[in-house]
Amino acid sequence: MSSDSEKPATDAKPAEKPVTTKPAAKPVVKKPEEIPVELPVFEKGLSDKIAEKFDDKIEIAFVKEDRVRINVSRENVLEVAEFIRDELNFDHVESVSGVDYPQEKEIEVVYHLGSYSDSSLARQILVLATRAQREEDPIPGSDSTKLPSLRNIFYSVEFHEREIFEMFGVFFEGHPDNRRLLLPEDWADLPPLRKDFALKGR
Amino acid sequence: MTEIMPGLALQKVDERIMTLNVGPQHPGSGHMRIVVQIDGDYIVACDPDPGYVHRGEEKMAEYRNYILNIPHLERPVIHDSCNVLYPYVLGVEEILGIEVPERAKYVRVIASELNRCIYIMYWLAIYGIFLGHSTMFMWPAGDREFLIDLMEKMTGARVTHAHFVPGGVRNDLPPNFEDVCLRQVNYFEKRIKEYSAVFYDNPILIARTRDTGVLSRQDAIRLGTTGSVLRASGIDYDLRKKEPYDAYDELDIHTNVMKEGDSYARSKIPWLDMLESCNIIRQALQKMPKSGSVRVKLKPNPKGKGDQTVYKRVESGRGSLGCYVVSDGKPEPYRLKLSVPSFRNLIALPYLLKGEKLGNMPSVYWSLNYWPVEADR
């Protein structure tokens, strides 16, 4: 076993972003970063396009290398998704995850969008996040935890949204088939991935 | 279908259509149930029912810190475990802000490629037995022992290696590993080249899988499929080239693409990928730095700073595996989501099986490179 001679990495993030120079797979040449606040150019271009169309309806959370994150409210998410598909050429969804924030009484649903047809976007993932209301005693499907479904815009979310429905209780309006996918048919407890569903023994 | 309540529906029974449970207790289905409705010999509708191996990995991951999650998160695919851990480990390294030493990157590449081959051999074995070809079951199952042997030398375990940790790899390679690895990989490559004579050029196989389950290029993009299913439909997308991680940007990789999009193409692409993996292993063994540390030592209970979210993805044996980690400054992740390629490819199953003959069901279903345990997590 070789000796570990590095200094032990602290658990705090180092002061500056690590300088990484990956070979560019996209036509834009990256400038070497000197100032920590300098944002990568291509991704900045993407986020600028969205920001100028939608102005104050969205909020750009961060622009990192290959990842741009946008937070949208649930009324505007359909519009934004259509714009992303038509203008920016993102054509499929890589993953849909839900995050439960019980203190803020909201459940966040995060879509990761990617593109196969556009070669300049081959590395990019656009992170689209919306929030749904959260109730204390959920009745999945019949309470106020609802979000519009992106299935008519991106067909690939079909099974992912079903899974979010059963795991978090978020009902997707417009989805043709909100049914159980992974859980057994006789599951009668809370949606399991919520924070108030505690595992036994932990 | 009438809905009684969200999630539960009643269905009227049709006289002509027979509902068949290709269920978990069936030699043709793996750990999953597919409810097919057939009219004579043609499949009218198909409803996949995964969830038999659902263990709640993501929920359990929220109770374990970053290091304890390593043996936990490799369980979705036990023999491809390095590739399942890879995006998680890359994500955690970004959260903690660690830089991995050079030699560790190459060791990771070698382990990842070996795991890819091990998984594809097992998949190919099951594909053979689904088609009734018992020789094609025995040969890959036997030949992958060469690679499992190598993994055992490297990590100590045959499957579920738990070798990748945030900061590098757990242990260095044993001495003399390069020679043994080279020899076994060369012999392995010679063996798998014989498969073309017995399987891929077999006229009955070609007659059975050609032009069945055709997934056009547009549909493959629209359905969001990934991995070998995508490359068999004519789209050149391999994460090792498009978004290279670790040492892949210094290696020469050739992506195999076929245009037809039928079951035959989907069954051939993983085999071609295996031949490519042998080349990658040889290159990595050559270019690897001969000495150096393979691990950055972490403090106990490492935590990231503040609220961060990270999404990293990796090309595994089945396709692009992604891991979305949400951290809030505690030693345990706040939310961990594995975006697995089997689950993403599952949507192609009801789409492709509609209108197919019942005899084509196993060949189409398994050609989607579907691993039921991984899809359920």
Place this chain on the structure above:
Amino acid sequence: MSVIAPKFKLSEFIKSLLDNVFWIILILNLIGIPAVFMILFAIEMPVINGELLTPFLALTWIADPSRTLPIIQSFMETDMFKVMAFPGFGFAALLAAGTIFVERKMLAKLQLRVGPFYCGKVEGILQLMGDGLKLISKEIIIPAKADKPIFWAAPVIFVAAAASFVALIPVAPGWVVADVDLGLLGVFAVIGFFPIITILSAWSANSKFPFIGGIRALFQMVSFEIPLILSLLGVVILTGSLNLSEIAASQSNFPWIIFLPVGAIVFFITMLAELERIPFDLPEAESEIVAGWLTELSGMMYGLVQLGTYLKLYAFAALFVVLFLGGWNGPMIVPPFPAEIISNGITMGPVTLNIPGLPVFSQEMLNGTLWFVLKTVGVIFFILLPRGVFPRIRIDMLLSLGWTKLIGLAFVNIFIALGLLYAGVLGPGGLQ
């Protein structure tokens, strides 16, 4: 959880032993011996030297060395012996058992593994016996709503049909269980039974997977019967007879496969389909319909069906040999029985032993049997081989093969046979 008797008392143990002995003796004497006598009254007894041979007489005479062998020989001429032992059931079952073992070993070597290894000292020879014991000891589970009489009867009828098929095949000149003038037609009739039995068994099981398997078996067997019959007509045309022994005897100079190779190939392919061997094993397609029509059979019923299947395999291979490969004909490689022993007896020192009735088996019978077995084993080898090489065919490919391509080839074969006959090459005036 089994509970062995809590206390062991020797007196109780001896009492139970004596109890068993008493009951066994009682049943044997009161029921067994009368049953044996009644059976022996019904069986035809051979006549030797003008005397009707009753069982007592036979047992006394066998002790006399000058009469042992003639008794055994005349016993071998009886129908019962022929049905049970030599060209009939015993011989076929032995070959079938050997086939199963060879199949498992050969496939294993093809697939780079070992095959049966532990059961029996030499490379797992007793594996078959172990499997048979296992099947006998398993519980037979019948589905609740199955049609019980038919379901129970189907495997037995299957074995009976397979055995009747075996009964029509001649092994050596004069050694055939049923020497029927229309032997080949009888073969066709028996082959026509098998789809009926399969569909009966599948239907009576009242379950979805056997249902689909039975329908597929029906499709497969029916659609391949026509090419089977047509491909054999060429041989009938050239031989002029439907009697299997005559067909075998007519190939004393050359086998028919030289003149009718197309027919032989068509027959071989249809044979694979009738036997449900890979690549045609759709009715038992494991990965789609669990085990097809065999799904609900368990225990000894499954064992009977396997026995019937392998008897059928032997019978088909033997039919191929009789029709195309020359039956029992072949150069004489068995040495003749030394003639002095017949006339003078065996001499050891001052004692001369004269055993009448030697030789037990005539030279041509031994030679014929040897060649027959060799050729059958060769054909069986070629039947077993595709299992390691091909995947399974699909039902629509199978149907198009049986109804169009094979019938076409069979007609080509008939035209070749007619052409050869009318051109004078074969038959009266030509060769042979």
